[in-house]
Amino acid sequence: MARPAVVIALPRDEREPVAAELRGAGFEPIAIGRPEELEALLVSRRDIGVAILDGETDFGTSLEYYSLLHDDGRDIPALMVVSPRTLEKLSSTETAAAVNDEYFTRPYSTESLRWRVEAMCIRSQTVDDGSGPIIQSGSIDGGDWARRATVVTIFNPKGGVGKTTVATNVAAALQIRKQQQVLLIDADTVTGHVTTSLGLEHVRTLSDSWRDQAEGGPVETLVEIAAAHPSGMKVVSLTTTPLETELLEPERVAEAVSASRRGFDFVIIDLHPSYSSLNLALFERSDRILVPVTPDVPALRAAVQLRDVAAELGLRDRLALVVNRANSGVSVADMERTVGMPSLALIRSGGLLFVRAANEGRTVIEMFPRERISEDFDGLADRLLGTPQQAPAAKAPFRLFSRQKEAVRA
Numbered sequence: 142m143a144r145p146a147v148v149i150a151l152p153r154d155e156r157e158p159v160a161a162e163l164r165g166a167g168f169e170p171i172a173i174g175r176p177e178e179l180e181a182l183l184v185s186r187r188d189i190g191v192a193i194l195d196g197e198t199d200f201g202t203s204l205e206y207y208s209l210l211h212d213d214g215r216d217i218p219a220l221m222v223v224s225p226r227t228l229e230k231l232s233s234t235e236t237a238a239a240v241n242d243e244y245f246t247r248p249y250s251t252e253s254l255r256w257r258v259e260a261m262c263i264r265s266q267t268v269d270d271g272s273g274p275i276i277q278s279g280s281i282d283g284g285d286w287a288r289r290a291t292v293v294t295i296f297n298p299k300g301g302v303g304k305t306t307v308a309t310n311v312a313a314a315l316q317i318r319k320q321q322q323v324l325l326i327d328a329d330t331v332t333g334h335v336t337t338s339l340g341l342e343h344v345r346t347l348s349d350s351w352r353d354q355a356e357g358g359p360v361e362t363l364v365e366i367a368a369a370h371p372s373g374m375k376v377v378s379l380t381t382t383p384l385e386t387e388l389l390e391p392e393r394v395a396e397a398v399s400a401s402r403r404g405f406d407f408v409i410i411d412l413h414p415s416y417s418s419l420n421l422a423l424f425e426r427s428d429r430i431l432v433p434v435t436p437d438v439p440a441l442r443a444a445v446q447l448r449d450v451a452a453e454l455g456l457r458d459r460l461a462l463v464v465n466r467a468n469s470g471v472s473v474a475d476m477e478r479t480v481g482m483p484s485l486a487l488i489r490s491g492g493l494l495f496v497r498a499a500n501e502g503r504t505v506i507e508m509f510p511r512e513r514i515s516e517d518f519d520g521l522a523d524r525l526l527g528t529p530q531q532a533p534a535a536k537a538p539f540r541l542f543s544r545q546k547e548a549v550r551a
Contacts (some may be wrong), residue, residue, distance in 0.1 A: 144168045145190025145262055146384055148179060150206055151222060154200055162251035163258065176205040183209060189217055190262040193254070196223035196244070218261050220245055222254075244359065254362045263403050290405035291323065292398065293525060294427040296412040296420065298442035302433045303465040306495060307488065307521075308411035311431075313506040314515075314522040316374040321406035321526075323374040324367060326398065328423060329413040331383045336368070341376055344368045347397065348380040351388045359393065363401040372507055375405075391422035398425055407525070414443075416450065424451075429525065430459045430486065436471035444480045461485035463521065486521035489514050492493015 146169040149156055160170035171189075181501065183189070184399055188401050194203045194208055210217040218241035225246050245257055289311035295308040308325065315321040336344050345368075349363045367375035379389055402408060410427070412420050424430060432447060434440045444462065451457045464473055467487035477483055491505060491514045498508045506515050 148192035162255045193220045194223040227496045290402040291428045292408045293429045294410045300414045312409040312520045314502040314518040324405045324408045325376045326410045327378040338499045346378045348385045348388045391419040396420040433463045436469045466490040488517045
């Protein structure tokens with residue numbers, strides 16, 4: 142299924158930039174200037190997904206457009222572009238609007254407008270009968286627009302094993318080296334520092350958005366609040382402080398993550414090292430759960446615990462080890478046997494490379510593309526993509542865990 146057509150009824154100075162952005166995203170923009178043009182278009186076309194209308198310059202004409210979109214059994218969503226002052230006036234009155242219609246305020250970026258159109262097109266193809274979860278009214282798979290991301294969570298109940306390092310660098314490897322569209326989510330609501338390590342300052346968080354929404358602000362998706370990183374990936378943080386987690390109801394967060402799958406190839410989620418209700422909700426939405434481990438007994442014991450918990454939750458087949466600091470001389474085979482799962486990838490120690498990259502707000506993939514550790518993340522990205530490739534051979538083993546195996550399993 143191709144992306145739908147989008148009608149644009151904006152002032153001339155806004156029309157072409159918006160059309161160019163939508164065209165670049167695979168939509169067919171159709172600019173109109175009079176209600177008669179829209180009326181003729183609705184007769185000849187059945188693939189119009191959204192109409193972008195101007196709510197300032199000629200509100201009367203926009204109302205004519207709106208009527209045409211909803212007359213004769215039609216229910217084509219309208220995105221009304223207005224000033225903040227006009228939106229405030231509209232919010233203070235009981236203005237009738239169809240369930241799928243939305244407002245969008247000036248000034249805006251064409252990219253943010255395009256993401257709103259994306260969300261509206263997806264939402265318009267669902268049905269909410271009030272009985273439970275929203276169900277699809279038809280297939281919305283097919284083509285770039287219906288891309289459904291693979292959700293990969295990075296988790297170990299022990300801290301200090303390199304979760305954030307793995308999350309940020311595999312995300313960058315997928316985006317830069319594999320040409321995948323990646324959304325990176327910092328879901329560590331206690332000690333999360335994804336945005337800091339990537340040099341992103343003053344980011345808008347999900348808790349910011351939901352607080353504003355509770356006070357009458359617009360509904361925003363994760364995609365709309367995501368910050369753009371120079372690598373090309375989009376980055377979202379749930380919160381910047383653990384004191385604001387009361388807004389982050391686990392199931393609502395999980396639903397927001399599920400909704401963000403459209404339009405991306407991968408959603409990478411960095412989690413806090415705990416079995417919180419938020420983490421459990423995100424486990425349910427995950428296709429893969431990567432478990433970073435370091436060659437030490439506490440990290441392996443935590444991974445064994447996770448294996449058992451995942452088995453009880455019915456998620457055991459989603460787990461995969463990522464052996465961090467794998468060039469320590471410890472037997473990877475022993476680590477695999479101890480934990481009871483194979484390793485998906487081996488990541489050697491990066492030493493000061495990670496420090497230097499973080500100081501620049503970048504990843505080792507960007508700063509040191511020819512280093513062997515970048516090749517390690519490249520290999521992990523390949524395995525997430527399903528590219529056949531053998532894990533790199535481990536160095537000669539040092540049998541630490543063969544003699545401590547029973548203690549680890551305890």
